[in-house]
Amino acid sequence: MSGGVLIFVAGGARLGVPLADVTRVTLQGRLTPIPFGHRALAGLMRGDDGALVPVFDLQALGAGDDDARPRLHVDGATVAVLGTERGPVGLRLDRLLGTANRYDAHVARPAHGDDVDQEAVEDVVERHRVALSPAVRATLGGAGVPRDASASVGTAPFFFFSADAFVAAVSVVGEGGVRTSAGAPS
Amino acid sequence: MPRFLGFVAGPYSLAAPIGDVRQIVAVGADAHAEPEDARAQATTSLATLLGAAPRGAAQAVLAFDHGDITVRVSCCALRGVLDAAAPTPLPSTAARRHTGLVVGAIDDGDGLTLVVDARVLATLAAGGGGP
Numbered sequence: 001m002s003g004g005v006l007i008f009v010a011g012g013a014r015l016g017v018p019l020a021d022v023t024r025v026t027l028q029g030r031l032t033p034i035p036f037g038h039r040a041l042a043g044l045m046r047g048d049d050g051a052l053v054p055v056f057d058l059q060a061l062g063a064g065d066d067d068a069r070p071r072l073h074v075d076g077a078t079v080a081v082l083g084t085e086r087g088p089v090g091l092r093l094d095r096l097l098g099t100a101n102r103y104d105a106h107v108a109r110p111a112h113g114d115d116v117d118q119e120a121v122e123d124v125v126e127r128h129r130v131a132l133s134p135a136v137r138a139t140l141g142g143a144g145v146p147r148d149a150s151a152s153v154g155t156a157p158f159f160f161f162s163a164d165a166f167v168a169a170v171s172v173v174g175e176g177g178v179r180t181s182a183g184a185p186s
Numbered sequence: 187m188p189r190f191l192g193f194v195a196g197p198y199s200l201a202a203p204i205g206d207v208r209q210i211v212a213v214g215a216d217a218h219a220e221p222e223d224a225r226a227q228a229t230t231s232l233a234t235l236l237g238a239a240p241r242g243a244a245q246a247v248l249a250f251d252h253g254d255i256t257v258r259v260s261c262c263a264l265r266g267v268l269d270a271a272a273p274t275p276l277p278s279t280a281a282r283r284h285t286g287l288v289v290g291a292i293d294d295g296d297g298l299t300l301v302v303d304a305r306v307l308a309t310l311a312a313g314g315g316g317p
Contacts, residue, residue: 038281054280087277
């Protein structure tokens with residue numbers, strides 16, 4: 001498969017996002033915490049273009065502790081701002097590895113609106129003994145292995161992170177029993 | 187230019203349209219005193235209401251209208267009047283409960299401050315929902 005992929009580590013998982021889906025990669029600005037925010041929501045940031053961007057930390061998804069809150073400030077943290085149908089999503093990166101222009105697809109990315117083959121993802125997870133929390137697995141949309149990557153990217157498999165699936169995963173029924181576009185329990 | 191009253195509750199930097207704040211009941215040392223009038227409604231810690239720990243003793247008590255009653259909430263600090271452009275709405279990807287509480291954010295020269303809907307805040311303080 002071809003098409004640039006940004007590869008990084010977030011929440012301890014080796015993930016990738018098509019470069020076309022990345023609005024920008026930036027240093028984390030000052031975050032403002034939001035009351036009743038989802039436990040993975042670190043805070044709100046003003047992006048370089050003036051837009052408000054909620055910044056999430058996948059580490060909190062895997063914590064298994066409802067009271068676990070992402071840290072507000074992380075020195076030198078890098079944030080990938082991703083576009084979704086519902087608006088921007090900022091993802092705090094543990095480490096930015098680089099880009100790969102060609103990769104072998106272990107699990108094909110589904111067509112828009114289709115579900116990823118979760119069994120195939122599970123197979124890759126098991127085969128490569130990758131530690132992924134169930135909550136993070138729910139945000140994945142395929143898997144691949146870089147073919148022409150730099151040393152920093154390496155040739156270990158990565159999983160496509162789906163920002164749209166992530167937004168859907170953190171959605172819950174909000175107050176009044178109305179399903180909000182992105183309400184969530186702490 | 188809209189004017190807001192800025193206040194701090196635990197880790198949250200908040201503001202409400204100044205016309206939506208019924209009264210600044212107390213500021214400073216008076217803010218931690220119990221109301222002398224036994225009929226006065228108890229003051230609710232805003233930080234606790236929002237699911238966070240207050241930072242130190244209350245430094246301000248604000249009153250908001252809630253129907254026929256007035257609810258009183260204590261804050262960790264009163265920031266004063268903020269002049270800012272109209273709030274920028276939060277994107278729907280900012281996953282949270284009580285989505286009506288925070289209506290947007292303003293830049294007041296000291297970072298982002300979240301603008302709250304005083305009616306929703308008063309409803310929460312009156313026991314109409316919480317963490």
